[in-house]
Amino acid sequence: MSSVEVFDFQIDYIINTIKKCGAEVVGLQFPEGFKRRASKIALIIEESTGAKTVISGNPCFGACDLDSALVGNVDILFHFGHSELDDTKLEEKVCFIDVRSNVDVVAVTKKALLKLRAQRIGLITTVQHVHKLEDACKVLESNGKECKIGKGDSKIAYPGQVLGCNFSAARAEECDEYLYIGSGDFHPLGVFLATKKRVLIADPFMNEVREVDPSRILRQRSAVIAKSLDASIFGIVVSTKNGQHRIDLAFSLKELAKSNGKEAHILSMDMITPAQLLQFKVDAFVSTACPRLAIDEIGRFYAPLLTPLEFRIVLGDCKWEDLMFDEITGE
Numbered sequence: 528m529s530s531v532e533v534f535d536f537q538i539d540y541i542i543n544t545i546k547k548c549g550a551e552v553v554g555l556q557f558p559e560g561f562k563r564r565a566s567k568i569a570l571i572i573e574e575s576t577g578a579k580t581v582i583s584g585n586p587c588f589g590a591c592d593l594d595s596a597l598v599g600n601v602d603i604l605f606h607f608g609h610s611e612l613d614d615t616k617l618e619e620k621v622c623f624i625d626v627r628s629n630v631d632v633v634a635v636t637k638k639a640l641l642k643l644r645a646q647r648i649g650l651i652t653t654v655q656h657v658h659k660l661e662d663a664c665k666v667l668e669s670n671g672k673e674c675k676i677g678k679g680d681s682k683i684a685y686p687g688q689v690l691g692c693n694f695s696a697a698r699a700e701e702c703d704e705y706l707y708i709g710s711g712d713f714h715p716l717g718v719f720l721a722t723k724k725r726v727l728i729a730d731p732f733m734n735e736v737r738e739v740d741p742s743r744i745l746r747q748r749s750a751v752i753a754k755s756l757d758a759s760i761f762g763i764v765v766s767t768k769n770g771q772h773r774i775d776l777a778f779s780l781k782e783l784a785k786s787n788g789k790e791a792h793i794l795s796m797d798m799i800t801p802a803q804l805l806q807f808k809v810d811a812f813v814s815t816a817c818p819r820l821a822i823d824e825i826g827r828f829y830a831p832l833l834t835p836l837e838f839r840i841v842l843g844d845c846k847w848e849d850l851m852f853d854e855i856t857g858e
């Protein structure tokens with residue numbers, strides 16, 4: 528169970544919590560990347576507490592994906608890998624387990640120093656490494672840099688944390704360049720597009736530093752917008768998931784379409800897949816659901832899938848230069 532060595536699933540805390548509240552049926556929800564750890568963790572919990580466990584089999588990509596049906600059928604639900612969102616705070620039976628990484632970030636931050644050009648560095652990361660930002664900050668400051676760790680809006684649980692749909696922590700502090708601690712390109716790309724400042728990725732798992740290059744993603748997004756310019760009928764997709772449900776935005780986009788002489792229909796669903804959209808005969812879709820959908824699933828839908836901002840660009844309501852990732856912001 529190697530990931531348990533790298534990631535902290537807080538098993539002792541979970542066992543104590545179950546014993547303290549006397550839960551008899553315990554729900555467990557894992558994001559896709561941790562699902563293969565589920566059976567082992569369930570076994571440990573059952574053997575240590577005597578409680579029965581039920582593992583959510585539904586897809587899970589964020590805290591916005593809380594398995595509400597399962598919450599209703601268990602005494603307590605542990606949701607792994609994400610921090611609490613303001614939309615999920617009402618669910619008293621849900622306990623969020625961040626699953627923090629134990630991987631060292633000092634070595635890769637030292638490596639990044641050689642490539643950082645500016646003085647004021649904004650430090651950003653995902654929930655898995657937020658507790659390590661101070662370590663990275665010490666490295667930067669002891670080498671003469673100024674370190675900025677911004678506090679995001681109400682969607683963001685920890686200073687410096689970014690979500691795939693929220694880069695408010697990056698915008699919260701004035702800085703000239705960003706250092707993203709983590710793997711993957713989506714979050715740092717989002718920060719680049721939101722701030723238009725240079726972003727370096729310091730991947731502590733690979734001990735590798737690289738600069739964000741937005742050219743491919745910008746080409747792809749420009750192609751999606753270009754393909755939608757002649758569209759006259761749009762499907763505006765709304766997700767029923769708690770943290771993604773933006774019906775007011777969908778209504779305002781529909782109005783905007785109308786005032787531009789276009790036809791638009793609001794399509795409501797839980798999971799948004801190419802198969803589910805197949806039967807709706809429209810020229811282009813607009814996703815108000817998870818902002819990652821349009822970017823990560825590019826080319827998988829039969830018609831172009833735009834973000835709300837891209838839709839505005841298509842209608843001439845925003846400029847191409849304004850292009851950035853869609854965000855679901857808080858207070």
Ligand code: SF4
Binds near residue numbers: 591770818
């Ligand atoms: S909406 Fe998407 S990016 Fe935002 S928390 Fe949910 S899964 Fe993550």
